[in-house]
Amino acid sequence: MSGEKDHYIVGVFVNEHGVGTGHIQTQCELCKKRGKPAEYGSEVKCAFRDDGVFTKDNWNCATMNKLRDIALKLGHHIRNDSDWGSFGAVPFDDDKHSGFIVMTWYKSRGKTDLAIYVDDVETKPLTIEMAEAAISYWEERLKP
Numbered sequence: 622m623s624g625e626k627d628h629y630i631v632g633v634f635v636n637e638h639g640v641g642t643g644h645i646q647t648q649c650e651l652c653k654k655r656g657k658p659a660e661y662g663s664e665v666k667c668a669f670r671d672d673g674v675f676t677k678d679n680w681n682c683a684t685m686n687k688l689r690d691i692a693l694k695l696g697h698h699i700r701n702d703s704d705w706g707s708f709g710a711v712p713f714d715d716d717k718h719s720g721f722i723v724m725t726w727y728k729s730r731g732k733t734d735l736a737i738y739v740d741d742v743e744t745k746p747l748t749i750e751m752a753e754a755a756i757s758y759w760e761e762r763l764k765p
């Protein structure tokens with residue numbers, strides 16, 4: 622919400638789904654909105670640190686789950702359970718970026734192991750700002 626300071630909430634949080642505990646960071650709007658669904662056995666760990674950069678210490682971050690879904694919908698996905706695990710890529714283009722978010726994970730588990738941004742000149746760690754830009758880019762285009 623505008624006017625609120627960005628910060629981690631580690632411990633108890635409250636949202637429209639009720640009261641839960643976990644590692645919810647207010648910069649990640651999707652985690653903040655979703656909270657911890659009742660069917661999740663473990664606590665949510667948002668994939669974005671308080672500086673907005675991706676961390677592999679995550680579980681079921683709502684933003685990463687959405688990016689993985691977009692990669693699947695676009696067909697930019699390879700799954701190999703016996704060897705390499707899963708790969709997904711989400712291309713996007715706006716006034717600051719023109720490249721791909723590349724992710725790896727295992728089966729359909731909640732942890733995303735790797736997430737980076739690549740374009741024709743550089744590779745960068747994924748940030749919440751890039752992730753949200755890619756999601757809004759595709760939400761418009763993937764509307765039914």
Ligand SMILES: [Zn+2]
Binds near residue numbers: 649666668669682683
């Ligand atoms: Zn998150």
